Amino acid sequence: LFYLITDIYQNSGGTTKELRKWAYEIFSTFLIPNAPLSVPNIDQPIVQAIDKVLSCPANSEQDDQLKRLFIAARQVSVDDANDHLTDFRQKRQIGLGTVFDRNMLAGVVVGDRAKELKVADTLLMPGFERLFAGAADFESLETRSQALACALGTVIKLGLCLRPSCNVHEKLLDKCPTFVTKDKSGKFKIKSMASKRSVQVKGHQFLLNNVNVTVYCYHCREAVWGINAQAYFCTNCDVVLHKQCTSALTDSCYPAQTQKAKQQT
Ligand SMILES: [Zn+2]
Ligand SMILES: [Zn+2]
Structure with a gap:
């Protein structure tokens, strides 16, 4: 998930200010110590280097630096995924192990976009729905589930551009905040916004x-x-x-x- 979201981030074409904001969202969710979805095996120097870039005042020359911010960390996450799950597609592997049965993904056909979307619809969406199970609203979810829902929602919405076939799923997806998005309010009313x-x-x-x-x-x-x-x-x-x-x-x-x-x- 970290890999996919930083991919969306790198291709986002946001302004310096937007990039900084999004970079912090990603950084604080995946990389800082005790982050809700911390990426395994990230060395402290990598985290510190990112923190340093984010800490210095905004300037227009920063765009490039910001875009390349997560390259080292991405490499670690890819190496990690390759080590553990060599025979599955990276795309579906990273971070999803806890939500989905890995065997369910074995039938994914590489490169067939229509089929890919169908698989995502039938496999990812129920998992996404399960995250919300029993919770009255997004705010009452546990921190980790919140983060996971946001990350998954981002990949489904911005990465795959998937419109779920099921109404319930579509509503949940609309409610869920996503990374790398300019207008965060949307249909999703964050209670604490008030x-x-x-x-x-x-x-x-x-x-x-x-x-x-x-x-x-x-x-x-x-x-x-x-x-x-x-x-x-x-x-x-x-x-x-x-x-x-x-x-x-x-x-x-x-x-x-x-x-x-x-x-x-
Ligand atoms: Zn506190
Ligand atoms: Zn005080």
Whole structure:
């Protein structure tokens, strides 16, 4: 999945700003430590190199650099897939092992696009639907299932350009956010989109902001990840929180202390 999505990313032709945003979405979902869908065997230097590119301020010469951002990591994911599953098509292998029975994919005919789409419709869509099983909406899914649904949805929608034959599947696909997409709102109403731009918790003054570089939540220590990644940043201190972690915060803000620290530096 990582390989397929970075493929879509590299061919996207987005602006520098869009590329940076999408790059972070992919980076935070697949590559950072404890990422929901972390790609196996990625060395720290590869991750650090990407982090460095994403951390430096935007400039117009960055396009090329951004496009080539994931090449090293892609190579690792391909090597990994080849090691494990030499006789199946890469396309269907990466990351799908947990969702699909590998034997189901054995009949895929290489290069026959109509047949490919049919197989994707009959095999991928039920798996995609299973991810949503029992969940009232996208937001109530587990982190990993959310990430997997987004990744799978992206490949089905943007990679294969598949329109599911089944109505239920089509609706699910419409609801699911995808990577490398300009308009993320679409028909999919992210509940947290309606969350307040600013909140006050325990003296902290939190402002909701987009996340473009790796930040970790003060409360649960997990990275802020995903499509349209947003987090609450306190304007008084350095605390950064997941939107879902604001109610669990126990530490108060110490504006006096931070101001003192600022004066000293
Ligand atoms: Zn604070
Ligand atoms: Zn958190």
